[in-house]
Amino acid sequence: MQRTRFGDMPCSIARTWNVIGEPWSPLILRDIYVGVRRFDDLQASLGISRKVLAERLTWLVDQQVLDRHPYSDRPTRHEYVLTPRGVELCDALLVLARWGDRWLAGADGPPALFRHRSCGATSHVTLHCSHCDQPMTASDVDVLDGPGAPAREETP
């Protein structure tokens, strides 16, 4: 956890960052998303320190991004699964992956491909407007104060 707490800032990016912004968190999410669900498997797959992995998992469960799910009593064993919140966070991972594929993949090409299950094509995500369904990207957006914005001084 970094020194400054982002969770209290009046900014949804900062708050989201507070949840998954720590080192390793998105990679843990990615692994669980693709089916690596157990502590030791995660540790081996990521090469993360066990200490940090334990910390992150507890945090992500606290944040209701993951659920700790027993798959065996006697002995007690469990695996981590994504909650609906967690699955939606993976949407953001798809966008990050797309950016990395576009700008950082070397001559080898992208390390992973994404197949859209409903149309069967290997493709990638694009951003659209929830209202008009047309493409909508950062260059096409104005940011306005919302109801949860901090009160600001009058500028008469």
Add this chain to the structure above:
Amino acid sequence: MQRTRFGDMPCSIARTWNVIGEPWSPLILRDIYVGVRRFDDLQASLGISRKVLAERLTWLVDQQVLDRHPYSDRPTRHEYVLTPRGVELCDALLVLARWGDRWLAGADGPPALFRHRSCGATSHVTLHCSHCDQPMTASDVDVLDGPGAPAREETP
């Protein structure tokens, strides 16, 4: 910078994380995106330490996410602007913001609203498939090895 380097992993999420995964980076990007461009303004707006701010800006310029742009010689003054790469990273911020709005905004509602310039509506982004244009989210995707994936052992 965290101890482990994510940039060398064969994973576009990890590589992207290597670029903007450090604490403060996405918030710096957000600020520049909404028009805060100068060192002192950024420092004041974020409450970040000047040391860390200087480090992050240099790093983001190195990564070609930002451009250091002089707006005055004599005295030399400059401001930071987004490169095309940087603007596309802001797409990811829109998705993070959407998640935060949906799951973390309190009773006050979202701190910011996003207006789609071309249709004028206050809306948010949704993910679509680049191939069929239909909605495409993490729950609707299969992840496959790509050309840049590490060679894996035969499993005969």
Add this chain to the structure above:
DNA sequence: ACCACTGAGTTCCCTGAGGGAACTCAGCTG
């Protein structure tokens, strides 16, 4: 009954990154 093994964490110590405040430095401004 005894031993090794496995999954899932803890504990301990060391190093290095983040925070804060003060300092620098060039070029205006009054």
Add this chain to the structure above:
DNA sequence: CAGCTGAGTTCCCTCAGGGAACTCAGTGGT
């Protein structure tokens, strides 16, 4: 020429991340 401003540096301190070893419950093998 004293002070101000933008844009960083420098210094020091603390605490989080890394690594490896340790724990602990339950199980399977002999």
